[in-house]
Amino acid sequence: MLSTPYFSPNRAPGETFVGYPKTFISLGGAETFVEEARELAEKMEGKGVDVTVDVQVGVTRERSSSWLISSLFTSL
Secondary structure, eight states: OTTSTTTOGGGSOGGGGTTOOOEEEEEETTSTTHHHHHHHHHHHHTTTOOEEEEEETTOOHHHHHHHHHHHHHHTO
């Protein structure tokens, strides 16, 4: 089960990401999976995907999500 890409996209074969659209990954720096998100971004970039990773230093997932939503609405 732990080796399936349904558990984590990092476990998906690299070719899975060929042709993926531009991707934005936003997370808080106080989250458990910061390194895993960075590894995923590198894997995707290696297959030609334009990836932006935004890490909010010292922020948890709840704050990161609310920051993203508020920043999206203020940029409209």
